Amino acid sequence: MPSGSVALSARPEIIGGPPPGAATLEARDACAWFGDRLVLEGVDLVMPKGKVTALIGPSGCGKSTFLRLLNRMHELIPGAALDGEILLDGNDIYAVGTRAQQVRMRIGMVFQKPNPFPAMSIRENVLAGLKLARLKCDDKDTLVEQSLLRAGLWKEVRDRLDSPGGALSGGQQQRLCIARSLAVYPNVLLMDEPCSALDPTSTRRVEETIDELRGEVTVVIVTHNMQQAHRVSDLCAFFLAEENQPGFVVEQGDTLEMFSSPRDPRTLDYVEGRFG
Structure with missing residues (x-):
């Protein structure tokens, strides 16, 4: 286990929370619409337990639309619709009766x-998910301590847990948001370009956090940074939308193989920076 990480078996008992673990x-054949416009078509993708998928x-x-399908954020958008199945350990998350x-x-x-709650303290931010x-x-x-440790933030804030979360730096705020998500011990953590607004040092710390979560949580990350995808992920899926067509997955597989010897020439062109 990486230094500073916390064993899931040592977590405090959370009554009503999900069982710990990735x-x-x-x-399966996931499709998404905004109104009558099909924006994503026929996506089949397995994001394995405990792995990082970019x-x-x-x-x-x-990519971001697909990410929002994975935890039902898509249905919050007026006029949005979807088809296909999203399964968590074989269970359809859109099944009737599933909240x-x-x-x-x-x-x-x-x-x-x-997006921390700026007026809440660091402690309150971490616990906000439980309250909601x-x-x-x-x-x-x-x-609180375990969640901040897992997010790589504990040493920086342990002496000021009652200070406002909004007073932290941008990178610290992002790790606070990660801690808030981790506090309910999710099985999966989705990350939508989590480092796009961060400086290199903060980016490195977030990437270290992702690496430490490997095995404990399944991570799915959207990134435009090819070096980051190469560094942090075990598997990659390359999405593409050709002119006036919905997005689809061109290729998926082991990250090292996709970057060194992709099967589709479009993948090679993208990872080598010829377009995009």
Whole structure:
């Protein structure tokens, strides 16, 4: 286990929370619409348990839309619709009777722009997910410490947990958002370009956090940074939307193989920077 990480078996008991540990996420023939416009078509993708899967491709190819399908954020957009299946360890997250809040507790999300609750303290930010989901924890202090440790932020903030979360630097705010997501011990963590607004030092720290989460949480990350995809991911999926056509997956597989010897020439052109 990497230095500074926390064993899931040592977590405080969270009453009503998901069982700890990573889970396999799978999309089967996933399609998405905005109104009558098909924006994503026929995506079949397995995101294996405990692995880091990177979604790469040029802007407008449906990567972020696909990410939002994975925890039902897509259905919050007026006029949005979808088809196909999204399975978490074989269970359809869109099944009748499955509440979106339950899904989002098991499949957390970190956005492109850090979005801590600025007036809340660092401690309150970490615990916000439990409060929203009406979960109970038998040891909140330990949960706060463990969540901040797993997000790589504990050493920087342990002496000022009651300070406002909005007073942190941008990189620290992003790691606070990661800690907030991790506090409910999700099975999957979705990350939508989490480093796009960060400086190189903050980016490195977020990447270190992703590496430490490997095995404990399934991570799916959207990134436009090919070097980052190469550094942090085990698997890659290359999305593309050709002119006036919906986005689709051109190729998927082991990251090292996709970057060194992709099967499709379009993948090679993209990872070598010839377009996008």
